[in-house]
Amino acid sequence: MFNPRPTLILALSGLLAGAAHAAPTRYPLTVTDDLGRKVTVKAEPMRVISVLPSNTETICALGACSKLIGVDTFSDFPAQVTKLPRVGGLYDPNIEAIIALKPDLVVVSKYGKLAEPLTRAGINVVAVNPESYDDIFTKTLLLGKILNRQTQAQQVITTVKRDVARVEVLTRNVKSKPLTYFEIDPNPYSIGPNSFMGVLLTKAGARNVIPAALGDFPKVDPELIVKSNPALILGVDLRTVQGRPGWKAIQAVKTGRVVEIPMDLNTVLGRPGPRIGQALLGLAKIVHPELFK
Structure with missing residues (x-):
């Protein structure tokens, strides 16, 4: 039987060796x-x-x-x-x-x-x-x-990709990937699946209610969210969404799966930089808390 582990180790070793000689x-x-x-x-x-x-x-x-x-x-x-x-x-x-x-x-x-x-x-x-x-x-x-700092750049990339991979190993094959609405501004603005935050949401084991055609950070029609009926709402508190017309009928609101992102995590999630692995881990813990007990 083919064992992928040696290949993975060799590939990582090659990447690190390349970085060391930049x-x-x-x-x-x-x-x-x-x-x-x-x-x-x-x-x-x-x-x-x-x-x-x-x-x-x-x-x-x-x-x-x-x-x-x-x-x-x-x-x-x-x-x-x-x-x-x-x-x-x-x-x-x-x-x-x-x-x-x-x-x-x-x-x-x-x-x-x-x-x-x-x-x-x-x-x-x-x-x-x-x-x-x-x-x-x-x-x-x-x-x-x-x-x-070319050698250091390769090392940063290797570290970030490793941190992301550690989370993806857990979330990639989860049985249930909740349909999710992520609000980044109460106007409301959200994240499209092709934005860097949208990619993180997918890697965290969720399905995004926002169609890619709306863009990376679109202003959305609240009725779209009601019709989509997400099982998880992120970035806003339960009381706020309960006060919006029609939102009490949304599955996430009825089950209480409405999560306001902690300030520190929210900051890291909004910065496409070297802490993106940390951001993904924090997001995955919210989407799939059962994986991290």
Whole structure:
């Protein structure tokens, strides 16, 4: 009988060996960022500002936290970044503060329109904006290359994929995968199955009520949720949904399977970065608590 274990070990060993021998980055380095711009990094960046929490976490996971001289308002992990100067949020950045810190690289989102004014000020800017599940890995590689941390990038990816696989082993073959509605905003907004959060929901052993055709983070018609009759509702409390017209008839509401996501888990779930395995584990424990007794 074929035993897959040796093959799995060899494959993992090969991946780790490849990571151990990743070549240093050669500068000047030209990359295409998420705004479609050609950006040339002349030398290894030593004074970096990150204005997106997921990028901040990735930079630190790469062992480059010491390069950070400033972060956005919402970057709060790891704890050491909370001591850094704050340069505002995505839509209310403090451009003067950024310039005053004299960075040699600012890592921005593709939203917020920071790239143009900072570039005019003579500051090198790269837009790195992870949005899909696969982006978690490709953007880790990109930041690793830019920051001369390519070996570390491969190690981060290996660790994340291992953490995800450990959860999937438990959830992949569960007999019942509850039909689930995940609310991320009371307007209401939800998650499509192809968004990074939607992929996590599927990996956690749930079925998403939101059709892919509605997009990754759609505003939804409440009547769609009533008609879909999910067995599990996430991201909102029971009392709130009981007050919505027609929602008392939903299976999840009748059985009390309405779960407000704890704040710490909610934060990690919203960041496509190196803690995504931790986020999946927390989500799987809510969807299938019986697997973790």
